[in-house]
Amino acid sequence: MNIRAIGNLLILATTVALSYGMQVSKPHYAELTAPIPVDGAVHDTVRARSFAVRLDRVVFARTLKSDQFGQEKLLTTSGLWAVVTTSLTATSTSTTVADGTWQGPTGLRYHQSERLGYRQDMPPHSIDPGLERRGLFIFEMPPDQIPGASLLVAARRFGPLDAQARISLDAVPTGADGQPADVLPQYDLDARL
């Protein structure tokens, strides 16, 4: 009788512990429907579901020069500008790639800058299968967010269960102080066109 009671209590305690553990470890809805990462490195072609992206180069600058409707615009920042040049192709059908995010080493997410207005080579990039297209993603971030960062590229900002290219930027050369080795005083976005 006594043994039986103790056994019942044990079963009850185990059930409570198991249920609590399951409740605590249950993934959130946001995690269940999060974008699916596809990892890659600089100069690799990363194949996401609807597009493929290759990171060609990253340039850091203190100011950006851009032509807007025939007017020259100088953009300053409290951190650094990062101009990321990528090559994009569509997988099977013409589509657009609209979202670029700079993810710092601690997970802070810097969305692409909205300060440049409309430009042909800025997102949303219209891409076609078999035709490689140069696409820029422009960010501003504090210098301490550069070492160990990664670039996240997705077709849309909110794309649940869609692929997201995650390109690790470890290959970016940095100096002794952890900041990028060469920072241009000014970068002209229209010089290479």
Next chain:
Amino acid sequence: MFKTARLKFQTWITAGAGTIAALFVAGLMGAFGALPPHAPPQLPPDAGIDAGLWHLKPVRAYVSRAKVYGVPLKPGQKALVLEVDLTNRTAQSDKAYFNVFTPDGLALLDGLPMIALTRDSTLTPELHPGMTERMAYVWPLAGDAIVPANLSFGIIAELFKPRDNLYGTPGWFNPTRLGTVTLPVVDLPVADSRKGGS
């Protein structure tokens, strides 16, 4: 007989304890609820304020009669301008700063202000984590509106919830009035207010 009375009393107490407690708690809550509500506190204008997503530091407030930071004004209108240093306290770029400030006791023409980055007059850009930027809140006012020399601005802050009740996703909810900041308002003459523009 004496014994049965005591038992009866004990039964009454045992059965009624919950009711008595409920009545007591409800009475207390009613009494405290009837007290006049606390006015939102006055916040120091020269120190930084943590208000939900944003860390704020008001810089200056003024009335301008010319175009400020690229925000156009209709003829006969003037604008109340509040310049603030805003820092994003969250882990991701955001632009949910429209409702943070409301000037008290003014007849506003639009509910929401126009907000510009003072650096290059970009309207409502996203602000990035940990990067402080000076933003200008511009409220267009009727030309004959009277703006007091010391104007109080209500500050609205939101609360972070790791999961909301609908989807279980993290987000910022429940805007509440955190307090009030009172700033002197300078009335800029027309010639001076041009300086602020781009």
